[in-house]
Amino acid sequence: MALQLGDVAPDFEADTTEGRIRFHDWVGDSWCILFSHPKDFTPVCTTELGYMARIKPEFERRNVKIVGLSVDPVGNHAKWSDDIRETQGNAPNYPMIGDPDLEISKLYGMLPADTRGSSEGRTPADNQTVRNVFLIGPDKKIKLILIYPMTTGRNFDEVLRVIDSIQLTAKHRVATPVNWKQGEDVIIAGSVTDDEARQIYPGGWKSPKPYIRIVPQPRVQ
Numbered sequence: 001m002a003l004q005l006g007d008v009a010p011d012f013e014a015d016t017t018e019g020r021i022r023f024h025d026w027v028g029d030s031w032c033i034l035f036s037h038p039k040d041f042t043p044v045c046t047t048e049l050g051y052m053a054r055i056k057p058e059f060e061r062r063n064v065k066i067v068g069l070s071v072d073p074v075g076n077h078a079k080w081s082d083d084i085r086e087t088q089g090n091a092p093n094y095p096m097i098g099d100p101d102l103e104i105s106k107l108y109g110m111l112p113a114d115t116r117g118s119s120e121g122r123t124p125a126d127n128q129t130v131r132n133v134f135l136i137g138p139d140k141k142i143k144l145i146l147i148y149p150m151t152t153g154r155n156f157d158e159v160l161r162v163i164d165s166i167q168l169t170a171k172h173r174v175a176t177p178v179n180w181k182q183g184e185d186v187i188i189a190g191s192v193t194d195d196e197a198r199q200i201y202p203g204g205w206k207s208p209k210p211y212i213r214i215v216p217q218p219r220v221q
Contacts, residue, residue, distance in 0.1 A: 009034075010108060011140075021095065026065070031137055031163070033059065035052070035134070036132050037070040037071070038131060039070065039119075039122070040072040040079075048153055048156070050085075050090045051088065052066060068097065069130075070130075072119050074098035101118055102119065108132065108134070133159060168186070186214070186216075
């Protein structure tokens with residue numbers, strides 16, 4: 001069955017460009033972005049990997065670890081890294097998982113469970129569904145799943161925005177409205193009664209409709 005939000009992210013052991021890891025142990029008490037690629041030496045993925053290396057400090061500031069996965073052996077990843085540095089100005093500064101036996105791609109529902117064989121001889125089109133972004137929390141549960149086609153580069157600035165929202169709403173009983181950015185007003189969660197809301201927000205709230213209760217963003221700790 002396909003993974004759903006709230007499911008525990010499957011654990012696995014794998015070789016990476018920074019050594020062998022057991023995934024849950026590697027994540028530890030951090031958040032994690034796991035993003036996948038259908039093949040090494042593909043053009044759109046090359047731009048994505050370089051950009052993620054450039055903005056890695058933004059993820060670190062949010063206590064988010066980055067790990068990539070591509071359906072090829074780790075040795076190929078090392079050669080690809082040179083191309084990424086040359087063309088994008090930054091090589092991956094985070095581990096890249098090798099998945100030549102396709103086991104992790106199948107474990108995470110990115111390839112059918114009955115897919116046979118290895119990465120050898122498979123084309124990017126064969127693996128075109130291996131284009132996911134998973135946000136995983138410190139509890140190892142999946143908080144976000146994004147799936148992109150091969151022809152559309154991922155927007156990792158949007159991923160950062162979503163992380164800000166998810167981390168905020170994990171600590172405070174609020175929700176974020178459309179196009180919300182850090183520091184903007186938020187909405188009191190529907191699970192909070194008006195009586196509870198008066199205790200949390202003694203200054204009150206704006207309410208264009210009874211079910212919409214707008215307050216300033218709680219202070220980020």
